[in-house]
Amino acid sequence: MSDSHGNTPAAWTAVTIGLLAFTVGGIGLVIGSMLVFWIGVALAPVALVAGAVMTKVGLGGRDHSTERQVDRGREKAH
Template sequence: MSQAHDDHGHTVAAWTAVGITMLAFLVGCIGVVIVSPTVFWIGVALIPVAGIAGKVLALMGYGKQS
């Protein structure tokens, strides 16, 4: 039932996108806890940055090789 997986997509591009996404959610959560709409929206604004950074790094060759 279980199959061996040679690659789970562990790349610099993927981990960078995940790291920025985690930071964005952390900033957003802190904004909610301290009741600061500005901090919350900064966290929200960082989410697309994660996708853009991941895509740019993948295009630069740091993503999964086909």
């Protein structure tokens, strides 16, 4: 698990796209445009996909699992 608390490029991108999606959808409801509303709805899953893809390519924070294994090995050696 990462100790970045969501402060990664993947998290920021996903949150920004998600915020944009809800803003566009909300504006679409207020102005009565179902086209704009559905564009906002279509952007919401894009946020999830973008965050997941960016995490997979290494922009989602460090993976500490290998560090923990190394630390455990050091503890056994002492």
